[in-house]
Amino acid sequence: MHGPHLHACHDCDLLQREIPLPPGGKARCPRCGAILYRRNVNGLDRTLAYSMGAAVLFIIANAFPIVGLAAAGHHTSTTLLGTVRMLWHGDMISVAGLVFTTTILMPGLEIAAFLYMLLPLKLGWVPQGLPAVFRIVHAVRPWGMVEVFMLGTLVALTKLAHLASVEPGVALFSFGALMFLVAAAAASFDTGALWERVEQLR
Amino acid sequence: MNVSAVRLGYLSCHACGLLHRHSGPAHGLFCTRCGAALHARKQDSVARAWALLIAAYVLIVPANVLPVMVSGSLFGSEKDTIMSGVVYLWNDGSWPLAMILFIASIAVPFSKLGAMTFLLVSVQRRSTLAPEQRTRLYRVLEFVGRWSMIDIYVAAILTALVQFGGLMSIQAGPGAIAFGAVVVLTMFAAETFDPRLIWDPVESHGR
16 A cells, blocks of 8 residues: 655645665755655664763753852742742743743653653664654654753743842753754654664564 | 655654655655655645634634733732733833733734744645745744734743732633634644645745
């Protein structure tokens, strides 16, 4: 029922023959210019490594304060979850939900899903429910906004800088690094290699 | 060979990309590899995208009129809308910040609404004009939408940090709810829109 050597462009549906790519290469649609697929060097291993690093940073980024503020003898600091709680108690329930979903839930889900799929595949077995987890990664991707949050935090800090003394927390730096690792994990994720690996192990 | 997959009887999985051969109407089919539901085109793409887009058009009004931030201090309280926040930063001399916020919270949401409307109208009129550029426009839309969230995060961080009792405190205002909804609705609208619809009339014109 499949056409293993054919590929349809996801943006314009042009049907074309799949060609083998050199390592590190990517195939573009000749009609609309979309990237069709890529062949990453050790794509799965890299995604796994980046995800493991991201998991550690994700925990640090959520456990420690992002930033502290001192003014007129008062001191406040906040963690990410503290920010969500503050919005929630200020009757901004939908905004609290939005911040929680885009900065904690979705990035956490994406990292967890990568680890759940790739760690067993590396060790030589196919994890249960892999197709469903794969679809979760696909659905979750647009909603993880760690990099946007990072920029937002920096803007907020710059606004505050002339008002009070700002103390960047451990979590701020963890977030900065997390942003790169999450992006690297997603960019090196080679779906073609994933299904090949699954096929091999079956 | 310059034909779409669907005309030759192929369906591609939107999640994993696997091609499937099928005959007859695609209904209740699932990808044999990853299990995602298969459709020739995203279901009711145009109608759903319109619904989300119209909701966004309605909400962008309160998002810009209502305050996104309410700051209280010893000298009374001050309400800031998105635009007044940008103007304040500009007059304050921090024009790089003012630029970032203007682009992310005003330029991007409004041009996104305009561009989505243009894409939907052009698809409904089965336009064959510049399909490549329209596809590129769609990809830009998909990419930039998320950056509008900056203002929400700024309001969130300020709310959590600036809590010095009666001395000074900041609360997120009702505008933030509407603005967050606009961002989410336009992101869903872009995700619901199927760029392959841009190319369908081009092909039936025999190009």
